[in-house]
Amino acid sequence: MKFNPFAAVIAALAMVLIPATAFAHPKLVAATPAANATVVRTTTIRLTFSERLTPKLSTATLIMTGMPGMANHPEMKMAGVTSAVSADGKSIVLTSAKPLPAGSYRADWVVIGADTHRITGQHSFSVR
Numbered sequence: 001m002k003f004n005p006f007a008a009v010i011a012a013l014a015m016v017l018i019p020a021t022a023f024a025h026p027k028l029v030a031a032t033p034a035a036n037a038t039v040v041r042t043t044t045i046r047l048t049f050s051e052r053l054t055p056k057l058s059t060a061t062l063i064m065t066g067m068p069g070m071a072n073h074p075e076m077k078m079a080g081v082t083s084a085v086s087a088d089g090k091s092i093v094l095t096s097a098k099p100l101p102a103g104s105y106r107a108d109w110v111v112i113g114a115d116t117h118r119i120t121g122q123h124s125f126s127v128r
Contacts, residue, residue, distance in 0.1 A: 024050065024051065024113075024115070025113060025115060025117055025119045026049040026050055026051050026053060026111045026112075026113040026119055027049060027050040028047055028048070028049055028050075028109075028121055028123065029048055029049060029050050030046075030048040031045070031046065031047050031048065031123050031125075032044070032045065032046045033045065033125040034125070035123060035124065035125065036124055036125060036126075037125050037126070038125070038126040038127070038128055039125065039126070039127055039128075040127070040128060041099040041100075041127070042096075042099060042100055042127060043095060043096045043097075043098070043099050043100070044093060044094065044095055044096075045060075045062065045093070045094040045105075045107055045123075045125075046086075046091050046092075046093050046094075047060060047091060047092045047093075047094075047107060047109055047123060048090055048091045049090050049091065049092075049111060049113075050090075051090065051113045051114065052088075052089035052090055052113065052114065053085050053089055053090065053092070053111050053112065053113060054111075054112040054113065054116075055084075055085040055089065057110075057111075057112040057118075058085055058092060058109075058110065058111040058112055059083045059092065059109070059110055060083045060092045060094055060107050060108065060109040060110070061077060061081075061083065061107070061108045061109075062077070062078040062081045062094050062096075062100075062105060062106075062107055063075050063076065063077055063078065063105065063106045063107075063108060064076045064077075064078055064101075064103050064104070064105055065103075065104045065105060065106050065124070066103055066104035067101075067102070067103045067104075068102050068103065073103075075106075078096065078100070078105075080096060080097045080098065081094055081095065081096045082094070082095050092109060092111070094107060099127075100127045101127065102127050102128050103126065103127060104124070104125075104126045105124065105125055105126065105127065106122050106123065106124045107122065107123045107124075108120070108121075108122050109121050109122070109123065
């Protein structure tokens with residue numbers, strides 16, 4: 001097989017010109033409440049990612065990790081909290097029917113983007 005320098009140049013240009021985001025994983029870029037923030041009464045947690053998510057495979061769970069006045073509070077999954085991907089496909093929205101009680105919380109999330117890789121993470125905040 002004969003080496004074709006034109007084909008090599010075209011292949012090299014294609015590799016350079018393909019957007020890097022095509023190979024990227026979804027990354028958490030914003031959240032409400034903000035990371036490690038303390039808020040007063042909330043019913044909604046929004047985790048926003050760098051790219052569209054696969055709705056059926058992306059979710060989050062809210063865990064209460066601490067309660068004021070209770071030493072060694074065991075972690076507890078919050079009942080009555082739903083998780084859904086937003087209409088724009090870039091956020092997971094956790095919604096509680098009632099305002100969250102005072103305490104420390106962690107949202108554990110699993111997302112899958114266009115590259116089909118499963119990415120996990122956590123986001124912590126407090127309610128007073």
